[in-house]
Amino acid sequence: MNDLISKIEVLKTVSHPVRVTILQELSKGVKCVSDMQEFLDVSQPNISQHLSALRHANLIDYFIDGRLRCYFLKSRLVAELLEVIEKDYQGDLPGPECCPVTKKGTYSGKHKK
Amino acid sequence: MNDLISKIEVLKTVSHPVRVTILQELSKGVKCVSDMQEFLDVSQPNISQHLSALRHANLIDYFIDGRLRCYFLKSRLVAELLEVIEKDYQGDLPGPECCPVTKKGTYSGKHKK
DNA sequence: TGCATATATTCTAATATTTGAATATATGAA
DNA sequence: TTCATATATTCAAATATTAGAATATATGCA
Numbered sequence: 001m002n003d004l005i006s007k008i009e010v011l012k013t014v015s016h017p018v019r020v021t022i023l024q025e026l027s028k029g030v031k032c033v034s035d036m037q038e039f040l041d042v043s044q045p046n047i048s049q050h051l052s053a054l055r056h057a058n059l060i061d062y063f064i065d066g067r068l069r070c071y072f073l074k075s076r077l078v079a080e081l082l083e084v085i086e087k088d089y090q091g092d093l094p095g096p097e098c099c100p101v102t103k104k105g106t107y108s109g110k111h112k113k
Numbered sequence: 114m115n116d117l118i119s120k121i122e123v124l125k126t127v128s129h130p131v132r133v134t135i136l137q138e139l140s141k142g143v144k145c146v147s148d149m150q151e152f153l154d155v156s157q158p159n160i161s162q163h164l165s166a167l168r169h170a171n172l173i174d175y176f177i178d179g180r181l182r183c184y185f186l187k188s189r190l191v192a193e194l195l196e197v198i199e200k201d202y203q204g205d206l207p208g209p210e211c212c213p214v215t216k217k218g219t220y221s222g223k224h225k226k
Numbered sequence: 227t228g229c230a231t232a233t234a235t236t237c238t239a240a241t242a243t244t245t246g247a248a249t250a251t252a253t254g255a256a
Numbered sequence: 257t258t259c260a261t262a263t264a265t266t267c268a269a270a271t272a273t274t275a276g277a278a279t280a281t282a283t284g285c286a
Contacts, residue, residue, distance in 0.1 A: 001202075002201040002202060004130070004133065004198070005130060007198045008128055008129070008130055008133055008198070011124055011127060011128040011194075011198065012125075012128040012129075014124060015121055015124040015125040015128050016121070016125075016273090016274090017117070017118060017121055020117065020121055029209070029221070029222070030209045030211070030220065030221055030222060031222060032220060032222065032224060032232085032233095033232070033233060033234095034224070034231090034232065034233085035222060035224070042275080043275080043276070043277095044232085044233070044234090045233090045234075045235080045275090045276075045277085045278090045279095046274085046275060046276075047233090048233060048234050048235080049234085049235085049274085049275080051233090051234090052234075052235085061208070063208075063209075063212045063218040064218070064283095065212075065218055065219050065220040066232090066283065066284065067231065067232045067233075067282070067283045067284065068220050068224065068232070068233090069232080069233065069234090070209075070212075070218065070220045070221075070222075072208060072209050073206060074205045074206055074208075075202075075205065075206065076202040076203075076204075076205065076206055077197070077198070077202050079206060080197045080200075081124075081194070081197055084190070084193045084194055084197055085117070085120045085121070085124065085190070087193075088115040089114075089115060089188075089189040089190050090189075091189075092187045092188065092189065093186060093187055093188065093189055093192060095174070095176075095185060095187075096142070096143045096176075096183075096185050098143070099176045099178075099183075105176040105177070105178055105183065106178050107143065107145060107178040107181050107183045108142070108143055108183075109142070109143060109144060109145065109148060109183075111145065111147065111148070111181065129243090129244090145262085145263095146262070146263060146264095147261090147262065147263085155245085156245085156246070156247095157262085157263070157264090158245090158246075158247085158248090158249095158263090158264075158265080159244085159245065159246075160263090161263060161264050161265080162244085162245080162264085162265085164263090164264090165264075165265085177253095179253065179254065179262090180252070180253045180254065180261065180262045180263075181262070181263090182262080182263065182264090
């Protein structure tokens with residue numbers, strides 16, 4: 001599960017507002033589904049579908065406490081992704097030295113005729 | 114562009130094998146499209162479509178050198194995402210102390226009756 | 227046992243993404 | 257100018273994702 005393709009699958013699974021929110025909350029601690037209904041503004045079946053996607057992607061797991069399903073975060077990669085998207089970013093990367101952005105310049109790579 | 118929704122859009126745009134590969138190469142330096150044809154196993158128009166998506170998402174930009182379009186990486190968020198997916202990850206996060214994984218246990222959150 | 231609570235599953239319609247095919251544009255060189 | 261090279265755009269078909277509706281399951285409690 002350390003190959004690039006698997007990691008891109010993880011990215012893809014994470015890339016949804018509801019799922020990011022779930023994962024963010026789980027990164028703070030165990031939550032059961034009815035807790036999630038409090039901070040998510042979508043239907044219970046829909047939450048369940050997203051949880052199912054996250055489970056199948058092996059990003060979360062749960063234990064059972066009576067009729068509660070207590071979910072928690074499992075993936076280290078996801079934990080790091082969350083940290084990255086929670087930071088804030090000022091401005092763009094510096095452009096290449098050779099030339100100004102979206103203007104003419106001289107290509108610094110080698111190129112066949 | 115620092116709100117969560119915009120960042121999730123970035124995640125989504127990045128989450129494609131061809132686009133990740135393009136971005137990884139650009140993170141190493143400027144590349145023109147015909148350079149990309151060497152490491153990508155897809156058609157030229159398809160590369161162009163992915164570049165267009167990355168441009169519209171404001172993740173890359175380019176300068177023009179004669180008939181070459183020289184692309185470079187622009188987004189700090191993407192640069193950090195790439196670092197995260199390039200690392201490798203051993204094992205899962207430790208489960209919650211209260212109870213074993215996918216087994217019964219007692220929920221540590223508060224829950225209404 | 228029967229009921230209410232907590233959660234999951236299945237199906238479907240709407241929508242979005244992806245790719246290939248065809249074609250267009252722009253530039254440098256002959 | 258004309259041609260070849262480098263790259264982009266448009267369209268359509270195939271496929272995937274998403275959300276809602278309806279329904280199912282499992283558990284604790286009366």
